[in-house]
Amino acid sequence: MFTGIDTSAKWLGLAAIPALQIVFLRYAIHLGIVTAIYLPGRGLDLVRTGQIKTQVLRACALLVASVCNFTAVQYLPLTVTGSIHFTMPLIVCALSVPLLGEPVGWRRWTAIVVGFIGVLIIVRPGTDAFHPASLLVLTAAASSALYFLLTRRLAGVDSAATQQFYVAIFAVIALAPFALSDWAWPTRPIDWAFFFGIGLFGYVGHQLSVLAHGFAPAAVIAPFAYLQIIFMTASSWLIFNEPPDVWLYVGAPIVIASGLYIWLRERHLAKPVAEPVYRR
Template sequence: MSTAFAPPPERRLFGIGLALVAYFMFTGIDSSAKWLGQLGFPLMQIVFLRYVVHLALVSAINLPQQGLNLVRTGNLRLQILRAVAMLGMSVGNFLAVQYLPLTVTGAIGFTMPLILCALSVPMLGETVGWRRWAAIGVGFIGVLVIVRPGSDAFHPASLLALAGTASSAFYFIFTRRLAGVDSPATSQFYVGIFSTLVLAPFALANWVWPDSIDGWIAFFAIGMFGFVGHQLITVAYGFAPAAVIAPFSYLQIIFMALAGWMVFNQLPDIWLYVGAPIVIGSGLYIWLRERQLAKPVVTPIAEVR
């Protein structure tokens, strides 16, 4: 006889608070990756650390309770595709943050709902009307304002950030397809185990140990930020609807601006203040249209990096 569990009572303000802490944690992932890169750690080791700590925590918490049920999946192919997409997201973004301010990579990351909306047509069979296509076009104009291709300010790493964001859109599509197939714990396990196994040969071949306190902190923090952030955003959705939480994800740009200023002494230039509101406004418009059309609301930033 199975035991039925009642869903937690709705506590919207508490859910929003948890989500904001989660977005702070996601900023910590990028900050840790940028810090480790500046200390001379190889890219593959940085990404490996992100996932091996994640895998260790997911396994330690869930394996004692779930045992082999944690690794059982109803669709192994989709789990692998989802893990590949998230790995591509991390590699593209972690490499980009070595050359760009956190605010720039973060603003580019806000195009994820625009890319996801466009990909939902061929991959999910959804219909996108002219209003949302217009919002997608306007959003990418905002990206052009931020990165300014063809100018002296343009850096090719912007394309890496955009590629990482495109990977995140595929990640969310595969996540949507896995809804109701596997538990969140199982999906997190496969993301961790896949990336850990793929990256281990490259990371271990050129392994570097920290030689400073700040290096050791970032060494372990990158995985901790990822795991805690993912757990908090999952719990947050239990207390508040996605439609309530989604718009608050854009406040992550504030966390990124603070981290860029306080940790890396990088202040945003004027064009970020022009382009970022365009991108954010486009994403919010798509969110409003999907809410009006009673479609599942896409969280602009969730389970990222």
């Protein structure tokens, strides 16, 4: 489902739909689905929150991640953006020191450094292969890390439905003036499928994630998220004719191995595990 979001965003961008409109669509459709499903049964309980400031900051973090990522996928293959996004657990681990006061030992700091070496292999700064959009992906990963940490703060405070509602409505309100002033309609039937699909992929992906966490802890679920690189590669290659280059085969395993090591280490230490799939 999360690969479907990126695939839809890239397709719509190539169909000349403005980037901010794509982000707006992703959250407007998501908001419509969440409201239609939960508002009749929950009423005002859907919008009640114990930490409105945290909800707004969390929504802002995810919005920045979405804008950066949806812009970057117009210039980079999905395999590259997906691999760089797998640095999110590394960033979560690093940010947990100043934001949550959690100790991080030398083993995990080494994994963080090694992981970012893998990113450098993928993006190759200083060469002709480097594209500035890679920096947008790193910004998206950092924003996603902040989103994850704030989600941990909201655990047990607000329901998943309430959290999804605030993420969606904040983005819709923030982007509406920009998206509506430069609106573009799809021109082909296949474009319409991605036009509505981007929001549907987002909602279903989030709901499946919530359901999964109802059956198993994050420490069990997290490693499966790295399978997304398979779907990203298939989408990039089969839909957009952008096969991965040799440097991706070198750098991506380093990034993934670093994230898996942190997962193993934090599971051993019984700490909350950062999920490598950022919540777009």
